[in-house]
Amino acid sequence: MLGALYTDATESVLNNWMGRTVEKMWDGRLARLRARSLPAIIPGNKVHSYPRYTAQKKLVDLVRSDSLAERNYRYRLGSHGLAQQLIRDDFAGCNALYVHACNGTEAIEEAQRRGLFVVLEAVSMPYHKYIEREEYKRHDRVFPDPDEEIKRNISFFRDEALMADLVVAASTHVENGLHELGVSPSHTAVVPYGIERGFYDRSPSPEPGRILFVGHVNYLKGVPYLAKAARILESREVDCNVRVVGGYDDGLIERPEFAGPSYVGAVPRSQVKDEFLRADVFVFPTLSDGFGIVLAEAAAAGLPIVSTPNCGDVVEDEHNGFVVPTRDPEALANRIQRLVENRRLRSEMSLAAHDRFCEHFTIQKYKENLAAAIRSRYERTR
Structure with a gap:
C-alpha cells in the first residue's frame, strides 16, 4: 500500500549529509538518529528524507x-x-x-x-x-x-x-x-x-521476586505509585526486588516520592531484553500511555503483567495479569505479592501472556x- 515515505532523517542520509568527520562529536540523541535504519522491505526509491x-x-x-x-x-x-x-x-x-x-x-x-x-x-x-x-x-x-x-x-x-x-x-x-x-x-x-515474533533469541529464565518496570522515569508513568508499592511490599517483608530500568532527569529519584525501587538507569537495548528475560513480573502503573510497546515485549517474554487501564489493551484482568486503577499503590502491591507468592498462578499467567502476544501483538x-x-x-x- 505504501507509495512514498517522507521523513526527516535515516542512517544513510545522515551519513551523507553530515559526513563521517563529525562522528566523534555526535551526542546520544544524534547517535539514536543514526540508528534509524529503515526495514529492508521498504524500497529505497520510495523514501524521501x-x-x-x-x-x-x-x-x-x-x-x-x-x-x-x-x-x-x-x-x-x-x-x-x-x-x-x-x-x-x-x-x-x-x-x-x-x-x-x-x-x-x-x-x-x-x-x-x-x-x-x-x-x-x-x-x-x-x-x-x-x-x-x-x-x-x-x-x-x-x-x-x-x-x-x-x-x-x-x-x-x-x-x-x-x-x-x-x-x-x-x-x-x-x-x-x-x-x-x-x-x-x-x-x-x-x-x-x-513486535517481531522472534524478538528474543533465547528462552526466559525468570528469577522469582524480580519485579520489572521499563520506561522513562517520570510522573506520567506512575513511578511514584510503583515506588510506594515497593515500600509497602518491603514493610510486609515480601521477598522481591522492584527494578526500574530507564532514563531519568538529574535529582528526580532523590525525591521522597520515588524512594523504594532499585533504579538501574538507561541501558543498551540488548540489556533491556535481558531484563525482560530474567524478570518474574512486569509492572506498568502508567497514568496515560498511548500503548506502551514494553507491554508487548513483556508478554512476548511470558511475563504476567500488572498494569492500569490507561495504556495498550494487552492485559486481560485475571487472565494474563491484573489491571489496577491508576494512582493505587496498595492495589499494585497486592497484585505483585499475589504473583510472587502464588507460583502456580504466576506460571499459568505466564503461559497466557505468551499466548496472547502470539495471537494479538505481533508485527x-x-x-x-x-x-x-x-x-x-x-x-x-x-
Missing part, C-alpha cells in the same frame, strides 16, 4: 522561547516543513495520506482539498498533558509546560482529527480521548502495536489490523 527541516527547528529552539506548536506551524519548522515539501511534491502521486497527529496540519488540509483519503495516527491520548500536570500538582511541583502550549497542541490535534477520514488509535484509552475531542466513533479504529497482526482498518473505512467513504 529531508533532515534540514528538523535541523532548522533545532536551531530556532536555541534562540526562541515562544509557543512551540504555534511557532512551528507558522514558520514551517520540523514536521511542518516536511508537510510543505510533501505538498510541493504533489503528495508523490499518491491518493491517500497517512500522518501522525500534530505533525502536518497543512498537509491534511491540502490533502482534503485535493480529495485524498486521510488517515491520522494518534499515538498518544489527546489530554495526557493535563493528566501529567495534575500529577505535578499532587506532588507540589511546578509543571514545565505552559497552559497555552498545551491548549494549542490539543487544538491542533482536534482540528486534524476532525478533518481526517480515519483516526487510528493505538489503544482504547487513546480512542476514548478522541471521542472526548468530538471525533465520531465511526471515524476511529483501534490498531494495537506489535504480522499489526499489519493485518492496520490494512483492514484503512480498507474498511476507505470503502465506506469512496
Whole structure:
C-alpha cells in the first residue's frame, strides 16, 4: 500500500549529509538518529528524507522561547516543513495520506482539498498533558509546560482529527480521548502495536521476586505509585526486588516520592531484553500511555503483567495479569505479592501472556489490523 515515505532523517542520509568527520562529536540523541535504519522491505526509491527541516527547528529552539506548536506551524519548522515539501511534491502521486497527529496540519488540509483519503495516527491520548500536570500538582511541583502550549497542541490535534477520514488509535484509552475531542466513533479504529515474533533469541529464565518496570522515569508513568508499592511490599517483608530500568532527569529519584525501587538507569537495548528475560513480573502503573510497546515485549517474554487501564489493551484482568486503577499503590502491591507468592498462578499467567502476544501483538497482526482498518473505512467513504 505504501507509495512514498517522507521523513526527516535515516542512517544513510545522515551519513551523507553530515559526513563521517563529525562522528566523534555526535551526542546520544544524534547517535539514536543514526540508528534509524529503515526495514529492508521498504524500497529505497520510495523514501524521501529531508533532515534540514528538523535541523532548522533545532536551531530556532536555541534562540526562541515562544509557543512551540504555534511557532512551528507558522514558520514551517520540523514536521511542518516536511508537510510543505510533501505538498510541493504533489503528495508523490499518491491518493491517500497517512500522518501522525500534530505533525502536518497543512498537509491534511491540502490533502482534503485535493480529495485524498486521510488517515491520522494518534499515538498518544489527546489530554495526557493535563493528566501529567495534575500529577505535578499532587506532588507540589511546578509543571514545565505552559497552559497555552498545551491548549494549542490539543487544538491542533482536534482540528486534524476532525478533518481526517480515519483516526487510528493505538489503544482504547487513546480512542476514548478522541471521542472526548468530538471525533465520531465511526471515524476511529483501534490498531494495537506489535513486535517481531522472534524478538528474543533465547528462552526466559525468570528469577522469582524480580519485579520489572521499563520506561522513562517520570510522573506520567506512575513511578511514584510503583515506588510506594515497593515500600509497602518491603514493610510486609515480601521477598522481591522492584527494578526500574530507564532514563531519568538529574535529582528526580532523590525525591521522597520515588524512594523504594532499585533504579538501574538507561541501558543498551540488548540489556533491556535481558531484563525482560530474567524478570518474574512486569509492572506498568502508567497514568496515560498511548500503548506502551514494553507491554508487548513483556508478554512476548511470558511475563504476567500488572498494569492500569490507561495504556495498550494487552492485559486481560485475571487472565494474563491484573489491571489496577491508576494512582493505587496498595492495589499494585497486592497484585505483585499475589504473583510472587502464588507460583502456580504466576506460571499459568505466564503461559497466557505468551499466548496472547502470539495471537494479538505481533508485527504480522499489526499489519493485518492496520490494512483492514484503512480498507474498511476507505470503502465506506469512496
